[in-house]
Amino acid sequence: MMEANVNRTLIGKSLIIKGEVTGLEAMHIEGRVEGSIALPGQTITVGRNGHTAAMLIANEIVVLGQVFGSCEASDHLDIRSEGSMSGDAIVARISIADGAFVKGNIDVRRS
Template sequence: MWKPSTPSGNTPAAGDSQRQPSTPSPAPERNNIPSKPMTSASSSSDQASIGKSLVIKGEVTGSESLFIDGRVEGSIHLPGNRVTVGRNGVIAANITAREAVILGKVCGNVMATDRVDIRNEGSLTGDVIAQRISIEDGAFFKGGIDIRKPNATEKPQAAEASAAAASSEKAPARG
């Protein structure tokens, strides 16, 4: 049954064609498998990384979260994203991000719009400006902390001002 379906010119490859059905079927699966995880990984979490053997001197900017296990000297500006300094990470830079998680060593100021976490083996020497900060037992921190409340604190003041204006408008109407 194999001979009528295969051309006679491929008789030496007939042994190969018997191997090919098992080989081509995994090959398309292999082609499909990497593309699916890349797509799901990129859609679920866009995170770049700097490996522990890399050294970067200068300004790091971007629009995705960053994991740093290497050395960075200069500045890191990733507003709206998360910066994670791994256990091997050594940073001599100011960090601006939505969230900063420090497991390694940071020497510089950290400004986060949401929070800064210094984990138990992390070290931060510099000032912190954030809405929230957590320093785990065993972590090292030397610097100042400035807790900045979100705009929610301004909204109640604006609401109070508008309520006061409304009550002052109502008062002359009554009297």
């Protein structure tokens, strides 16, 4: 049985963060983040209400909301059907669901 990740930060709908965010735990964004988020080895989830105007760096990035800026996922970038991404991506793997919006360059790199 897989254990739930209890070390996860939630950025709520009414929160706006401007600047640089770094850390060693997963993050779920329902608010707005502007700047950069670097969570190596972790997961960044941009929820349905989430908006980022930021550079995102993580092991896995899941997009259900709106991402404006570059994404660097050492493992997987997953853009769901309701998600949108405008910016360049450097990834090891990528999934883009039917209905998702993507504008930018995608560079798939193998380890």
